[in-house]
Amino acid sequence: MLREGGLWEFLRRGLRSWLARLERPVRAMPGVERRLEEEYAEVLRGLEPLLKPYRDLPAFHRLPPEGRSPEWVFWHLEALAAREEPRWRKGYASGAVYHGGEPHVAFLNRVYALFSQANPLHPDLWPSVARMEAEIVSMTAHMLGADAAGEEIVGTVTSCGTESILLAMKAYRDWARETRGIVRPEVVLPVTAHAAFEKAAQLLGLRLIYVPVDAGYRADVAAMARAITRRTIALVASAPSFPHGVIDPVPEIAALARARGIGCHVDACLGGFILPWAERLGYPVPPFDFRLPGVTSISVDPHKYGYAPKGVSVILYRGRALRRYQYFAATDWPGGLYATPTLLGSRPGGLIAAAWAAMIALGEQGYLEATRAILETAARIREGIRRIPGLEVMGDPLWVIAFTSKEFDIYRVLERMGQRGWSLNALQHPPAVHLAVTLRHTQPGVAKRFLEDLRESVAWVRAHPEERGALAPVYGMAATLPFRGVVRDLLHRYLDLLYTP
Numbered sequence: 279m280l281r282e283g284g285l286w287e288f289l290r291r292g293l294r295s296w297l298a299r300l301e302r303p304v305r306a307m308p309g310v311e312r313r314l315e316e317e318y319a320e321v322l323r324g325l326e327p328l329l330k331p332y333r334d335l336p337a338f339h340r341l342p343p344e345g346r347s348p349e350w351v352f353w354h355l356e357a358l359a360a361r362e363e364p365r366w367r368k369g370y371a372s373g374a375v376y377h378g379g380e381p382h383v384a385f386l387n388r389v390y391a392l393f394s395q396a397n398p399l400h401p402d403l404w405p406s407v408a409r410m411e412a413e414i415v416s417m418t419a420h421m422l423g424a425d426a427a428g429e430e431i432v433g434t435v436t437s438c439g440t441e442s443i444l445l446a447m448k449a450y451r452d453w454a455r456e457t458r459g460i461v462r463p464e465v466v467l468p469v470t471a472h473a474a475f476e477k478a479a480q481l482l483g484l485r486l487i488y489v490p491v492d493a494g495y496r497a498d499v500a501a502m503a504r505a506i507t508r509r510t511i512a513l514v515a516s517a518p519s520f521p522h523g524v525i526d527p528v529p530e531i532a533a534l535a536r537a538r539g540i541g542c543h544v545d546a547c548l549g550g551f552i553l554p555w556a557e558r559l560g561y562p563v564p565p566f567d568f569r570l571p572g573v574t575s576i577s578v579d580p581h582k583y584g585y586a587p588k589g590v591s592v593i594l595y596r597g598r599a600l601r602r603y604q605y606f607a608a609t610d611w612p613g614g615l616y617a618t619p620t621l622l623g624s625r626p627g628g629l630i631a632a633a634w635a636a637m638i639a640l641g642e643q644g645y646l647e648a649t650r651a652i653l654e655t656a657a658r659i660r661e662g663i664r665r666i667p668g669l670e671v672m673g674d675p676l677w678v679i680a681f682t683s684k685e686f687d688i689y690r691v692l693e694r695m696g697q698r699g700w701s702l703n704a705l706q707h708p709p710a711v712h713l714a715v716t717l718r719h720t721q722p723g724v725a726k727r728f729l730e731d732l733r734e735s736v737a738w739v740r741a742h743p744e745e746r747g748a749l750a751p752v753y754g755m756a757a758t759l760p761f762r763g764v765v766r767d768l769l770h771r772y773l774d775l776l777y778t779p
């Protein structure tokens with residue numbers, strides 16, 4: 279199912295999966311695990327300067343016996359924030375901070391303060407928050423084709439795109455079990471779909487059937503059609519995909535799902551607050567939302583291009599029946615009758631208020647202008663990358679721009695960019711790097727600086743073919759090593775490191 283075009287690719291994958299079978303016996307050999315632990319530790323030591331820069335500040339491994347004054351605490355935190363702010367503020371990050379304008383952030387913080395004690399678990403105490411949540415859902419639904427859907431579009435606010443995706447997959451699983459008797463559910467998705475689907479599959483007991491992408495990194499619809507079985511509960515499409523920022527052929531995928539009577543989830547976490555406005559600005563945006571009758575759910579993130587604070591996503595469904603499969607209700611708990619719409623129990627009312635405030639303060643005009651600025655900047659960056667010899671832009675992206683090289687190790691370019699302050703995303707299968715353009719990059723001079731730094735980084739990598747760097751070999755190893763258990767163990771130790779004071 280993972281096969282990409284070309285005999286070479288086929289053989290390479292075949293060799294990899296054959297080698298993967300050797301992982302267990304090889305790791306069972308004496309001394310191998312100990313050597314691996316040493317390797318992991320060596321790799322992570324290279325990351326420590328990046329992840330643990332605050333050795334000079336007081337650390338708290340236990341509660342202070344007596345509390346510090348609020349002034350001291352605030353001073354401490356201000357010092358941390360001040361060190362970190364310039365990097366994202368000046369646009370050195372890919373994605374991460376999507377608006378970050380000073381007045382906008384200050385406004386959201388004021389709104390949060392008003393509702394920092396509010397919890398939608400108690401709608402009798404905060405009916406205002408319940409109303410704001412319903413309005414966020416409704417505004418988002420109407421932005422994504424609810425008027426032309428022919429059915430009611432409903433949904434809930436969640437804490438992140440991952441939770442939205444998880445809940446949609448739960449809804450399809452429980453719907454298929456109840457109405458189709460499917461006990462071993464399968465979901466068909468392109469290899470480029472977000473890792474959140476893999477997390478959902480692990481948690482929910484779903485089997486994922488991956489299909490390849492075409493030369494433009496868009497889902498192969500014919501392969502999707504072939505992958506559908508009696509157990510398939512839903513198809514997945516991205517608008518656009520996280521790695522390459524290209525939009526899957528949603529009309530074809532949605533039509534396929536509809537013909538088979540199964541769900542079609544469109545992951546618009548990244549594009550939900552950009553594509554409707556891009557379409558209005560005349561950019562070539564294929565239909566991807568509820569105007570397509572086969573689309574049955576959409577995940578979309580106010581905390582990305584909706585310019586809300588972090589911690590706010592929306593999951594939308596075609597019809598109330600599907601949303602009910604997401605709900606939880608405990609009828610016999612001694613704690614009372616208890617029902618929650620999402621994964622969380624208590625939820626942050628302040629974040630709902632701030633997301634609502636962002637949407638009301640921006641309005642259609644605000645999102646349109648923001649999208650115009652982002653797409654113009656992204657076009658400049660995309661064309662600039664294309665003009666750098668040796669770099670290739672992958673597919674036909676609008677504002678999440680992935681690039682790779684046939685001539686040199688792209689991870690070494692990533693590393694060199696990191697030394698110049700840039701925090702870009704490393705991709706794999708194939709090795710590549712991407713920049714998700716946000717409002718931060720539309721500030722004067724940022725796109726120019728990015729392209730200059732990229733040009734110089736490429737020149738440096740070409741001029742120093744023998745130099746290995748610290749991170750590039752690790753990315754390279756992780757991207758190509760057939761022993762995926764080793765890569766997983768390294769990632770687990772990376773997470774351990776984050777929790778090591």
Ligand SMILES: *Cc1c(COP(=O)(O)O)cnc(C)c1O
Binds near residue numbers: 437
């Ligand atoms: C960001 C993103 C997600 C996951 O969202 P989180 O809020 O990080 O959980 C899912 N899909 C796509 C396409 C994304 O870009």
